[in-house]
Amino acid sequence: MASVLWAQSKLSGIPTAKDSSLDADLIICAQWRILAAQHPGQMSIIATTNVKHLGRFATVGRWQDIMM
Numbered sequence: 001m002a003s004v005l006w007a008q009s010k011l012s013g014i015p016t017a018k019d020s021s022l023d024a025d026l027i028i029c030a031q032w033r034i035l036a037a038q039h040p041g042q043m044s045i046i047a048t049t050n051v052k053h054l055g056r057f058a059t060v061g062r063w064q065d066i067m068m
Contacts, residue, residue, distance in 0.1 A: 001030035005057050016053040025050065029057035 005026040009015050017023040028046060036044045036059075046054055047063035054060045 001033055002027045005029055005033075009056075014056070016056075025053045026057065029054055032058040 002023075006023055009023075009026060015023075016025045032044060032046050036042075044059065045066060046058050046060045047066055048054055048060050049062060051060050051062060
């Protein structure tokens with residue numbers, strides 16, 4: 001899953017990390033997609049300060065703004 005997101009990111013021309021870097025953003029988004037698929041109908045949000053990068057691939061929110 002993370003490799004698919006990495007390829008999509010590179011092909012879009014808007015990478016989330018340098019080519020030489022391990023792209024942790026996309027690994028987190030891949031984990032989110034797996035979790036969301038395993039629990040349909042339940043809200044899953046990645047709490048982050050990096051909404052720009054992660055928001056292209058997952059449902060995200062600034063951790064300060066998420067209300068439970």
